[in-house]
Amino acid sequence: MNDTLRSIDLYKAVSREFPTTPYGLNARYKIAMYYRSNSMHDSARKEFEILSSISQDNDLAAESLYRIGELWMRDTAWDKAIETFLIVKDKYPNVEVWFPLSLLNLGEAYEKKGENDSAIDIYKALTAINPDDDYGRTARNRLKNLTKTK
Known part of the structure; x- marks a missing residue:
């Protein structure tokens, strides 16, 4: 140590x-x-x-914000997580890894708050942007689960 x-x-x-x-x-x-x-x-x-x-460096800045949101998620501070992931969404849409990860976590935070319509909107946007990669597939699965419960 x-x-x-x-x-x-x-x-x-x-x-x-x-x-x-x-x-x-x-x-x-x-x-x-x-x-x-x-x-x-x-x-x-x-x-x-x-x-x-x-x-x-946009990658480092976006990752840093993503990590902040991730830590708010661990602390179950959904509103703060949402606020942070929205910054990544709005400010860094061209950062390949951290943008879609932030969208996935944004959708999850909305789900945790019971704001399923907002989560659905985020997952739909992510499947439109990244239809064939792991992020898009994960969003599509979450979307299916949410629309089943509606």
Whole structure:
């Protein structure tokens, strides 16, 4: 554990000293993922929020926002998750991985809130955008399950 904590301290120093460089961004990402994997959700969200606001890399910014939403989902904070996934939906529609993942999670958050009509709309949009990949197939299956219960 001491080596891990020393590494985190070094990553923090690099992220403070060189915040917007690739090294600084990578260090902050490693810190955020460490917090995430150790269920330190508030700390992880804070690091991902910083990444999403300072990164010029759309993939990293979109992933950071996705991870924030994912952590809100783990905390069953559906409204905050929805708010975060909507940012990815609106701001990063061309980011190949994090956009469809955010839509899937957005639909799931709507389902958890009992807002099935909103979930259906999201799943329909995702199946239209990505009909033949895993995201589209997952959305189609969720759509079938939701329309069965209507």
